[in-house]
Amino acid sequence: MRNNNTNTKEGFTIPNNYFNKNKTSILKSISTSNIKDDGFTTSPQYFSSSKKAILKSTINSEPISIFSKKWIFISVTIAASLILLFSISNYNTKTTSNTIVTIAPQIDTTSNNFISDETNTTKDLLLSIYIDDSYTEESIDDYALESLIF
Amino acid sequence: MTEEAVLIQNLKSPSTREKAFTLLLDQYQQRLYWHIRKIVLLHEDADDVLQNTFIKIYKGLPKFKGNSTLHTWMYRIAYNEAISFITKKQKRLRISSEELTLKILSELKEDVYFEGDEIQFQLQKAINTLPEKQKRVFQMRYFDDLKFSEISEILGTSLGALKASYHLAHKKVEQFLKK
Numbered sequence: 001m002r003n004n005n006t007n008t009k010e011g012f013t014i015p016n017n018y019f020n021k022n023k024t025s026i027l028k029s030i031s032t033s034n035i036k037d038d039g040f041t042t043s044p045q046y047f048s049s050s051k052k053a054i055l056k057s058t059i060n061s062e063p064i065s066i067f068s069k070k071w072i073f074i075s076v077t078i079a080a081s082l083i084l085l086f087s088i089s090n091y092n093t094k095t096t097s098n099t100i101v102t103i104a105p106q107i108d109t110t111s112n113n114f115i116s117d118e119t120n121t122t123k124d125l126l127l128s129i130y131i132d133d134s135y136t137e138e139s140i141d142d143y144a145l146e147s148l149i150f
Numbered sequence: 151m152t153e154e155a156v157l158i159q160n161l162k163s164p165s166t167r168e169k170a171f172t173l174l175l176d177q178y179q180q181r182l183y184w185h186i187r188k189i190v191l192l193h194e195d196a197d198d199v200l201q202n203t204f205i206k207i208y209k210g211l212p213k214f215k216g217n218s219t220l221h222t223w224m225y226r227i228a229y230n231e232a233i234s235f236i237t238k239k240q241k242r243l244r245i246s247s248e249e250l251t252l253k254i255l256s257e258l259k260e261d262v263y264f265e266g267d268e269i270q271f272q273l274q275k276a277i278n279t280l281p282e283k284q285k286r287v288f289q290m291r292y293f294d295d296l297k298f299s300e301i302s303e304i305l306g307t308s309l310g311a312l313k314a315s316y317h318l319a320h321k322k323v324e325q326f327l328k329k
Contacts, residue, residue, distance in 0.1 A: 010273070010293065011266015012187055019183070022197070023175045026204045031168070 154220050161211045171208060178221070179204075181294070182228045188289045189232040191254050191274065193263035199235050203228045222303045225296070229286070229304055251278045269327075276326035277319075283307070284319035291316050 015021075151159075160170035182203060187196040206227050214223060240250045255275060258264050266274070277285055286305060290296045298316075302309050 011264055011270035012184075012191075012193075013263045013265050014183075014193060015263070019179055022183075022200065023172075023179060026175060026179075026201060027168075027172060029201065029205065030171070030208050 158214065158216065158220060162214075167211075174207075175204065178224055182224060185225060185290075185294050186228050186232045188293050189229070189286070190235060191258050192261055195235060195239075199228070199231050202235075203231045206231065218303050219300075222300050225300070226304045247282075254278075272327060273323070276323045279326060280319050280322060284315045284322070287312055287315045288319035288323065 157170055157173065160166040161174065179200070183196060183200050186199045186203065187193070190196050190199055203224075207224055210227065214220070218226075236247075236250070240247055243250065243253070245253070255278060258274065259271065264271075277288060280288060283305070287301060290301045290304065291298070296304070298309055298312050301307075302312055305312070307315075
């Protein structure tokens, strides 16, 4: 199939009325497309339609922006809670270790108090048995046990 | 003020740009089309490249400094666009430049927008056997009737090298057609 175009050059031909159509097409693409420096273009209706879509979604449901007051308040509350929790746990750990270090040198096995301490320890042990037994409901004579402790 | 200087001034001014650009299209559309067509050979490809060329020209006009003539500047854009189109096509099809040339030549023979006789087809074949630079110099000089000084500006090559390239290309084409 051959076209019946008369505009030929060394055998090359072009469609009828090609240059007029092409001129219109180029002028149209230049005037209707939003030409940017980097070559990206958008349709002329793009910005108006996207604006409508954004406004619609904004009215129906308010999106939470990371810079909104609501979001900042939530972030600050969570951060404060975490700092507080960390401080408490850190303080308890330090107290326990300090107690061990400071109490240990105070134990004087030669004094009279050492014996009374031992007595107290025995009392505590028996009291704990007493309490445990109350849970297990074993037939231990409560009165006898109390008299043994006190 | 020369006619070209007035046209450039009107092209740079937002109020007269569109009218001046229409005038520019009238003056250069056909010349640039044929320049592109001789490089890409197929009408559909030339059509794409021509559109891109004029959009690039339109965008580049505010930056045009006038270091070369408007005519040469536009030819350079058209040439770069055509070469870039061929390179992209070659990459897309994942074939060598020689394979692409053969493919285009076979497509040209079947193209409804090529009515050349056997000698004209053989001429295209001969040109496409030339090395890249010789090919472009030959096309610009033989088909577009460009001066060596203009070709030198478009390709960024010295005049001496261009003349040597054209001479070699001419000889090779002659030999090819005599076979």
